[in-house]
Amino acid sequence: MSGPLDGVRVIELAGIGPGPLAGQLLADLGADVISIDRKAEPRLPDRPKDANRRNKRSVAVNLKAEGAADIVLRFCERADILIEGYRPGVAERLGLGPDAVHAVNSALVYGRLTGWGQTGPLAARAGHDINYISITGALAAIGETGRPVPPLNLVGDYAGGSLMLVFGLMAALVRARTTGKGDVIDAAMTDGSAAIMSLIHSLRASGLWQDRREANLIDGGAPFYRCYETSDGGFMAVGAIEPQFFAELLNGLAADPSWAAKQYDQAEWPAMQEEFAKAFKTRTRDEWTGRFEATDACVSPVLDMAEAPRHPHNEARGTFRELDGYPQPAPSPRFASGNADFRRGAFFQGEDTINVLKEVGYSAEEIQRMIDAGQVGQSQ
Known part of the structure; x- marks a missing residue:
């Protein structure tokens, strides 16, 4: 075309x-x-x-x-x-x-x-x-x-x-x-x-965003929106913001189910993050990928640029294509x-x-x- x-x-x-x-x-x-x-x-x-x-x-x-x-x-x-x-x-x-x-x-x-x-x-x-x-x-x-x-x-x-x-x-x-x-x-x-940055400025004006890094919902401050290291030195990306997705995260991690009622209590975030970090360190990145891939926990592996073209989803959509001797992002959008x-x-x-x-x-x-x-x- x-x-x-x-x-x-x-x-x-x-x-x-x-x-x-x-x-x-x-x-x-x-x-x-x-x-x-x-x-x-x-x-x-x-x-x-x-x-x-x-x-x-x-x-x-x-x-x-x-x-x-x-x-x-x-x-x-x-x-x-x-x-x-x-x-x-x-x-x-x-x-x-x-x-x-x-x-x-x-x-x-x-x-x-x-x-x-x-x-x-x-x-x-x-x-x-x-x-x-x-x-x-x-x-x-x-x-x-x-x-x-x-x-x-x-x-x-x-x-x-x-x-x-x-x-x-x-x-x-x-x-x-x-x-x-x-x-x-x-x-x-x-x-x-x-x-x-329009939305972030709006959140700040509404008192929902602090001028401190790792203290907010989507800047790594929330334990359910950050990256965690796995036992093999890989990382998993967690974005379980909504309560129903957070519940699936807790289930997949076999974490304390009482965290569900405390998800947005920032005073609990340090302890919650510590528990999640310990849990993720018990398995490899691929093991966690297999555990979460079929769920709505919003958990995915952090891939490097060599790995990304080989991910099954990217392969299925043709997100990367070979040109000039190397895989590069295909034209977008569709x-x-x-x-x-x-x-x-x-x-x-x-x-x-x-x-x-x-x-x-x-x-x-x-x-x-x-x-x-x-x-x-x-x-x-």
Whole structure:
């Protein structure tokens, strides 16, 4: 299947992290995503192991070369979306800011993805995921009692950045297709990571959340929502929040049934946690998995990235698929009309330069002149 975004063309000004993931998510669902990479790279025997490059095409354009911006603007004439992740002002200096792009295509949706946003006192500063989520309250709420723990770069870069950008792009694209007028999306990871904390802020305002880690319902403070070590050094994830699920947890652990009436008594949590920890240490991870798998106790094994693709549920759903020599997450979400598929593996930078230039009307002679002038490159 080509996917629900078949016919949507996206220009991605290549960057790192959340921008390429946003492009990958669009490409996975059928969009024609053209990555504008800074230079061509040699075609090696093995494809790059970079899932963010899959299902895309790559054109190598030296954006600092004279006249290079005009090449990208030619692409924009036929595009629906542009994604850029530069610091504020960089795209404008390259001649590819929103005004320049909308001058050639007023219906294009222009997506800008940054950590701090296009405005504000930190807008021009460097940063990474850990910095962006540190000022929104998200980082302070995650981790152990003694210190916050970075949740990889999932909260700021990807949830607050990539996913929020894609959400904004799709919303603006719907309107552009109705009105013929494009838009500019200012997707800041600070804004996005704050937005996905909405419920936690509400719980705090209602007096149901404390500003202390491991002291709350879903931050590891509750003995029925945390991870426990098993006898073989593995871990089990426990999420038995509701009373009926908690009852099944107690039964599976052969724990004191009187805990059922004290589930939400925080004064009892330390003793309850100690009993649960001792119980989990009596069996291996696989033994506990077998004991709980057929129940609604909300208990599951903690798998590493090598194990996850082999889990029976993931195998049954095809959650991971082999591509470029390793298992990687399949396109998501799924559609009743048919799901998108892997159309191609990760690109070598610049491998589609000539073909894409021909598509937008450049002749063979013009392309050769651009190659000779150092404006574009072709992967060899």
